[in-house]
Amino acid sequence: xxxxxxxxxxxxxxxxxxxxxxxxxxxxxxxxxxxxxxxxxxxxxxxxxxxxxxxxxxxxxxxxxxxxxxxxxxxxxxxxxxxxxxxxxxxxxxxxxxxxxxxxxxxxxxxxxxxxxxxxxxxx
Amino acid sequence: xxxxxxxxxxxxxxxxxxxxxxxxxxxxxxxxxxxxxxxxxxxxxxxxxxxxxxxxxxxxxxxxxxxxxxxxxxxxxxxxxxxxxxxxxxxxxxxxxxxxxxxxxxxxxxxxxxxxxxxxxxxxxxxxxxxxxxxxxxxxxxxxxxx
Amino acid sequence: xxxxxxxxxxxxxxxxxxxxxxxxxxxxxxxxxxxxxxxxxxxxxxxxxxxxxxxxxxxxxxxxxxxxxxxxxxxxxxxxxxxxxxxxxxxxxxxxxxxxxxxxxxxxxxxxx
Numbered sequence: 590x591x592x593x594x595x596x597x598x599x600x601x602x603x604x605x606x607x608x609x610x611x612x613x614x615x616x617x618x619x620x621x622x623x624x625x626x627x628x629x630x631x632x633x634x635x636x637x638x639x640x641x642x643x644x645x646x647x648x649x650x651x652x653x654x655x656x657x658x659x660x661x662x663x664x665x666x667x668x669x670x671x672x673x674x675x676x677x678x679x680x681x682x683x684x685x686x687x688x689x690x691x692x693x694x695x696x697x698x699x700x701x702x703x704x705x706x707x708x709x710x711x712x713x
Numbered sequence: 714x715x716x717x718x719x720x721x722x723x724x725x726x727x728x729x730x731x732x733x734x735x736x737x738x739x740x741x742x743x744x745x746x747x748x749x750x751x752x753x754x755x756x757x758x759x760x761x762x763x764x765x766x767x768x769x770x771x772x773x774x775x776x777x778x779x780x781x782x783x784x785x786x787x788x789x790x791x792x793x794x795x796x797x798x799x800x801x802x803x804x805x806x807x808x809x810x811x812x813x814x815x816x817x818x819x820x821x822x823x824x825x826x827x828x829x830x831x832x833x834x835x836x837x838x839x840x841x842x843x844x845x846x847x848x849x850x851x852x853x854x855x856x857x858x859x860x
Numbered sequence: 861x862x863x864x865x866x867x868x869x870x871x872x873x874x875x876x877x878x879x880x881x882x883x884x885x886x887x888x889x890x891x892x893x894x895x896x897x898x899x900x901x902x903x904x905x906x907x908x909x910x911x912x913x914x915x916x917x918x919x920x921x922x923x924x925x926x927x928x929x930x931x932x933x934x935x936x937x938x939x940x941x942x943x944x945x946x947x948x949x950x951x952x953x954x955x956x957x958x959x960x961x962x963x964x965x966x967x968x969x970x971x972x973x
Binding site for chain 3: 617618619620621622625629637639640661686687688689691692693694695696700701702703704705706
Binding site for chain 3: 827
């Protein structure tokens with residue numbers, strides 16, 4: 590689906606990347622621990638998180654994450670917004686909690702960016 | 714005397730990490746990523762190198778006064794070395810255990826400090842070496858090879 | 861929907877408080893920040909997290925969660941298991957990531973209601 594569909598499904602507000610809503614996304618990863626994201630998330634996925642600091646943008650940039658969905662109505666700081674604009678990473682914010690956000694996207698066909706974890710300490 | 718072979722390095726450079734400055738944490742790994750991209754290194758290798766240097770950078774910012782990252786690119790291989798002026802690690806085996814952490818609340822609130830950083834670094838590197846001296850600092854050496 | 865039904869449907873590995881699986885799950889909460897979970901989750905929810913520290917049992921107990929699911933094959937520590945047994949908080953382990961397990965439980969819960 591397109592990022593614009595994600596926006597609609599989650600009744601989300603676009604904070605960065607209004608001109609990027611045609612972006613195609615198929616997979617997602619949800620976490621509040623950036624090291625968890627770094628261990629498992631795949632390039633081109635949506636990142637669903639409740640964290641809003643600049644490290645979320647750095648993490649997304651390192652992994653080539655397609656877009657960031659902030660949950661629980663979280664609003665990023667001005668530094669976070671500036672960095673996301675600089676690195677061209679879209680940010681959307683939804684009022685839904687992470688469980689509901691994941692549930693709604695999953696129901697509409699977005700799948701996890703990995704199906705199973707082979708071991709707890711990450712993949713290679 | 715034979716003439717020394719020309720250095721096959723495609724790139725060699727170093728980057729300074731400022732300890733304790735969480736606002737700038739990630740800048741060095743972002744530069745490393747763009748440097749590797751410009752050199753035409755494949756995307757998955759760039760990503761691995763970026764993850765490895767990012768986790769190492771977070772560690773330096775969290776615990777050390779200063780760190781130096783050296784990036785060396787040779788044909789088929791990316792080397793990243795991170796040396797810091799920090800407290801050092803008394804027990805490396807313990808520090809390498811997933812879930813073990815000495816991070817404070819500030820680090821945890823940023824989504825780090827869950828005892829996964831060194832594991833991530835090791836898992837994304839094709840070769841990983843760590844040495845540390847208490848009171849002096851820690852040195853990490855990682856290599857990532859192109860298949 | 862009861863915990864037992866979710867365990868069966870998703871093939872979860874029950875680690876402790878195996879005799880407490882007849883509790884009703886009223887919703888789900890996914891999160892790794894304990895202060896967020898403390899603040900925003902509700903009684904009866906099943907909590908999905910990758911935190912394994914014994915503090916998760918205190919949070920689940922205070923908030924009266926129905927159970928905890930650890931994701932990404934994360935294993936509870938010995939202290940966590942002991943505490944969960946004492947507090948009667950079932951802990952289950954899944955090899956799925958948070959997104960996938962949340963999606964599946966969301967579907968189970970919405971199909972049931």
